[in-house]
Amino acid sequence: MADDQPPCIKAISFVLEQSAQFQICGIANNGSELIIKAGKLKPDVIITDIRMPILDGIAAIEAIKAMHPFIKILAMTQFAADQLLLQVIKAGADGLILKGTSVIIIKKAIEVVLSDTPFFCGETIKGLVTLLRQGRPTNNAQQIKEDFFAPNEKEILDLICQGKTSKEIALALRLSYFTVIKYRQKLMDKSQTQNVAELILFAIRYGLYDPNA
Numbered sequence: 227m228a229d230d231q232p233p234c235i236k237a238i239s240f241v242l243e244q245s246a247q248f249q250i251c252g253i254a255n256n257g258s259e260l261i262i263k264a265g266k267l268k269p270d271v272i273i274t275d276i277r278m279p280i281l282d283g284i285a286a287i288e289a290i291k292a293m294h295p296f297i298k299i300l301a302m303t304q305f306a307a308d309q310l311l312l313q314v315i316k317a318g319a320d321g322l323i324l325k326g327t328s329v330i331i332i333k334k335a336i337e338v339v340l341s342d343t344p345f346f347c348g349e350t351i352k353g354l355v356t357l358l359r360q361g362r363p364t365n366n367a368q369q370i371k372e373d374f375f376a377p378n379e380k381e382i383l384d385l386i387c388q389g390k391t392s393k394e395i396a397l398a399l400r401l402s403y404f405t406v407i408k409y410r411q412k413l414m415d416k417s418q419t420q421n422v423a424e425l426i427l428f429a430i431r432y433g434l435y436d437p438n439a
Contacts, residue, residue: 228254228274228283229302234325238273241329248336257281264290264297271336275325276303276310284317291318298339315423321345341391342407344423370432374416380434382409387426387435 227250229235235253242248252267254260258281260274272290276283287299301319303310314322320339323332324347331347338345375383378399385395392406399406410422417428429435 227252228257228260228272228278228286230255230275230278234275238332241332245333248333255279257283257286260286261289261293264294268294269297270340271298271300273300273302273323273332273336276301276314284313287314287317287319300335300339300345315421315427318421319423320421321423323347338389338391341393342422343386343389343391344421344426345389346423370434376412379409379413382406383413383425383429384435386410386413386422387429 227235227238239250239253243250251269252263254263254274256278257274260272260278260283261281264272274283274286278286283301287301290297290299295318298320299318300321300323301314301317302323302325303314304325311322321335321344323335323345327335327347335345335347378401381399382395385398390398392410393403395401396403396406401409410425414420414422414425417425419425419428426435
């Protein structure tokens with residue numbers, strides 16, 4: 227975990243360590259320290275604040291993902307500001323939660339990102355939708371060519387946007403887990419996105435998925 231506010235770290239650490247499922251292996255107080263500890267400890271998941279001294283969370287996420295792409299990162303912030311949401315996604319974070327989020331949501335977020343699925347709490351999803359609909363260039367779903375999707379791809383994209391894990395998608399569509407992984411990579415290649423979070427943004431931007439429906 228990384229946060230320059232000890233009370234926040236103490237509160238989340240206390241809650242997570244009540245479960246045998248989680249173990250806090252290291253704590254950092256700034257982005258620079260987080261990068262060093264991530265390299266040494268190589269945790270499964272990092273929960274990091276965005277606003278920190280010396281080096282902020284955004285820069286730390288970019289650096290860690292470049293060196294250790296297998297480490298899942300949950301960004302944590304006080305407010306879901308529109309531009310911040312985009313920065314978090316572009317940096318490569320696997321999810322975003324708000325400070326003060328319930329214990330149940332935090333645990334769920336960790337479990338979801340460990341299953342190779344991005345996690346964005348309700349408020350951050352609303353912020354993303356607002357950002358795409360207001361004051362930013364948006365595209366039209368009709369611009370997607372009819373032959374853009376191969377069989378199963380549109381269904382898989384929709385399930386990804388719903389937050390389904392690759393295993394859940396495989397079960398729903400009666401496909402193998404590895405086949406779903408291949409489809410997901412093909413969708414990212416076609417949409418020129420770098421991660422699943424950006425893929426979901428692509429779907430919303432082009433009207434292929436409506437989180438409010």
